[in-house]
Amino acid sequence: DAGVTQSPTHLIKTRGQQVTLRCSPKSGHDTVSWYQQALGQGPQFIFQYYEEEERQRGNFPDRFSGHQFPNYSSELNVNALLLGDSALYLCASSYTGVRYGYTFGSGTRLTVV
Amino acid sequence: GENVEQHPSTLSVQEGDSAVIKCTYSDSASNYFPWYKQELGKGPQLIIDIRSNVGEKKDQRIAVTLNKTAKHFSLHITETQPEDSAVYFCAASTPLQNSGYSTLTFGKGTMLLVSP
Numbered sequence: 001d002a003g004v005t006q007s008p009t010h011l012i013k014t015r016g017q018q019v020t021l022r023c024s025p026k027s028g029h030d031t032v033s034w035y036q037q038a039l040g041q042g043p044q045f046i047f048q049y050y051e052e053e054e055r056q057r058g059n060f061p062d063r064f065s066g067h068q069f070p071n072y073s074s075e076l077n078v079n080a081l082l083l084g085d086s087a088l089y090l091c092a093s094s095y096t097g098v099r100y101g102y103t104f105g106s107g108t109r110l111t112v113v
Numbered sequence: 114g115e116n117v118e119q120h121p122s123t124l125s126v127q128e129g130d131s132a133v134i135k136c137t138y139s140d141s142a143s144n145y146f147p148w149y150k151q152e153l154g155k156g157p158q159l160i161i162d163i164r165s166n167v168g169e170k171k172d173q174r175i176a177v178t179l180n181k182t183a184k185h186f187s188l189h190i191t192e193t194q195p196e197d198s199a200v201y202f203c204a205a206s207t208p209l210q211n212s213g214y215s216t217l218t219f220g221k222g223t224m225l226l227v228s229p
Contacts, residue, residue, distance in 0.1 A: 004156070033216065042119075042202050042219030043157065056209065056216055090156055101147060102217065104156035 004105035006091050012111045013081050019110060021076040025093030026103045032074040033102065034066060035090040043090055049074050050096075078110075086112045115140040115207045119220025126193050127228055134223045136203035137185045145206035146179060146186045147217070152199045160201075161188070193227045200224050 005024040013019050025032050031050045035043035045058035049068035063079045072093075078085055088109050092102035116139040126132050138146075144165040149157035163170045163177045163186065170177050174193075179186040190197060200222045208215040 031214070035219075040222075042117075042204075042221045043217075045216050045218070048214070048216055050214070055214065058216075096214070101159055101162060104149075104158070106154070106156045 004091055004093050004103050006089075006105035006108050008108060009106070010109045010111075012113060015081055015083060015112055017081050018077065018079045019081060021078075021089050021091075021108045021110070023074045023076070023091030023093075023105060025072050025074070025091075029093035029095050029103065030072050031094045031096065032068055032072065033092045033094070034074070034076045035092065036060070037088040037090055037107070039087070046076070081112045083112050086110060115143055115205055115218040117203060117205050117218050117220040119203050119223060121223060122221065123224045123226070125226045125228065128193060128195060130193055130227075132188075132190045132193050132197070132225055132227075134188045134201055134203065134225075135185060136187070136205075136220050137183075138205040138218075139184065140205070140207050141181075141184065143205040143207045145215075146177070147204050147206070148177060148188050149202045149204065149219075150199045151202065151222075157202055190225075193225075195227050195229050198225055198227045 007022045033048040034046040037043045047057040052068045065077045068074045088107040090107045091105045094102045119136045147162035150160045151157045174191045176189040203220045204217040206215045
């Protein structure tokens with residue numbers, strides 16, 4: 001049983017560009033959450049998707065947007081990249097809420113130059 | 114919103130010693146407290162969790178305690194081994210009002226180094 005799959009694993013982008021990160025949740029999970037983890041910090045919540053809708057959002061600007069597809073997979077899009085967007089982006093899947101525990105992917109390391 | 118403080122930021126122990134990591138949270142509505150282990154280049158892996166109706170939970174060498182009154186919870190690792198070396202994160206889950214879902218707020222992490 002595959003866990004959470006994220007792609008790509010590493011990415012280098014230039015300031016001002018746009019990026020799309022992808023996540024396939026663990027089998028049986030229907031909720032996808034995205035987190036940003038800066039170097040040496042804990043993960044920071046970006047947003048959560050359930051039934052193809054964003055149902056909660058953290059303190060991130062509108063440059064960060066997402067989407068969930070009918071098969072529960074998800075994308076994170078970041079527009080107008082800033083140097084400060086360099087981080088590990090983690091996708092976590094769960095079933096009907098966090099009480100049942102998140103399963104995290106290995107993340108996408110985004111470097112903005 | 115919820116705020117989770119975690120201490121210490123780094124912890125060095127000798128193999129076989131015990132390690133304790135402590136966290137405090139601010140929102141009394143938080144009701145689920147997982148602990149994650151993150152190794153270099155990997156995503157966080159759930160190692161143990163505790164719900165607000167339980168005071169203590171143990172799984173082999175790992176235990177977690179929760180004091181709801183004081184709003185703090187701790188991770189205890191006994192008989193540490195070099196492979197326990199990693200970054201450990203505590204987190205708190207706070208349900209949204211009038212909804213059936215919630216999200217996690219993480220502490221800043223503790224780097225545990227176990228020396229042979």
